[in-house]
Amino acid sequence: MPHLVSIDNVDMRYGGAGGTLAVSGLSLKVGKGEFAAVVGPSGCGKSTLMKLVTGLHIPQSGVVVVAGKQVTQPVSIVGMAFQNPTMLPWRTTLDNILLPLEIVDKHRRRLRAHRREYVEKAEHLLETVGLKGFGSKFPWQLSGGMQQRANLCRALIHEPELLMLDEPFGALDAFTREELWCVIRDLHAAQGVTIILVTHDLREATFLADRIFVMSARPGRVLKEHVVPFARPRALDVMYEKGFNDMVQELHGEIASARVAA
């Protein structure tokens, strides 16, 4: 399987020579179409990893390769979503979702002439995440879960090959979170997009991912890589199986000892 993302022995230090070494000797590979999850103790460099892959930060040493090209500047084949939905409050939900099209070179030139087509696409995405008819609402008229659904639409509107999710469900209640797991699961199945999900929720990682990377405490590197064996499509019931709980427990143990080691 060709790798869409490959990180090789990367060091990233913030704030010059004396600054914080966030990750060190970090290596991981994610295949095309795969769903990868990254878990680890807080502050271990998970968000840093996201920024390295998207080209928001360039590492001091080591190489990051995305889609066969070394990353030296932001790569526009990615969509991103964070814990904080970062919708712009002066735009309607629909206009928020269309925002990436006003930025990405390929689309911004076509947007004016083909607006209808793009609006249809956005509305289709809204329907997929269960927000049909909410496009004309402003983000502050939506609940937290609905905002996060819209946020996913925005991350996907320009048809990215890679979707980066940084603790996107962290601020939601348990039921909403499970609903959104299913939304993400179905989006992954339907769109064939590669997903890297950073999370501190081990059940979330185990339920969604094909492959889980466990990171060490700062400076972060990959301690262990797990392949998640459960067949797809997965129903929420899978979480009551013994194998599932064993895996969550194993991950938990690994992170606990990584924290102690720090």
Add this chain to the structure above:
Amino acid sequence: MSTVAENTAVSAAPPKPLMARINWVKLAPWLYTIALFVLWELLVIVLQTSPTVLPAPSRVFQAVAQYWSPIWKNSLQTLYTTTLGFAIAVAAGLALGILVGWSKAIYAGLYPLMVGFNAIPKVALVPILVIWYGIGTIPAVLTAFLISFFPIVVNVATGLATIEPETEDVLRALGAKKLDILLKVGIPRSMPYFFGSLKVAITLAFVGSVVSETVASNYGLGNMMSSAQSQFNVPLVFAGLLALAVEGIAMYALMAWIERRMTGWAHRSSMSH
């Protein structure tokens, strides 16, 4: 239980008593203003103050009627210098605010200069302006401008400087240039700060123009009041103050209205928290 419910349902039908039908919150500003004038009038009667020290409101309104024509003309002059100075401040403040918010280096370089400049009492600049432009309209306009543009700059720059880093990351990852982020996020985001600062700025602009008219002009309310004062025409001084207050309230209300119209979203979204 049911009789109580019936009773309230019935009593809702006939017209409510007068006191309950009045919207007290809407009426309050007028009532308080009237109360102020009544208290003032009573105070003057009780203390028997001379009109050359503190004229009663009735005496002031009499002066308004008596000197209506000069008050009207000078009010228009002051309104003109103030709004012109304010308009320049809005344009310059917006431009400088965007410039300062654009780059950390420009911000670092200009900020101490602006704070220092803002600390100078603007009345001290009027003599310099008079040397350059002579007395009259231009120093008044420029003083109004100088005193009112600082809050606009600071507010616009604040709006730009407080963009959430995640929003910036999402856009930069898509290949957004700095200008894209400024146009799509920075400027719309700083608009509530900008429109909010207009209320402060217009009030300050009045201070600037009147100060300048008082010391260096032959026109305007400031000049009218200072010449009335030199003739011991204290009721006319107070009439001038009244005219200024009316202009100030009107312009403030206009700015508040514009703010609500332009940035209603900011009062409902998380930005206002």
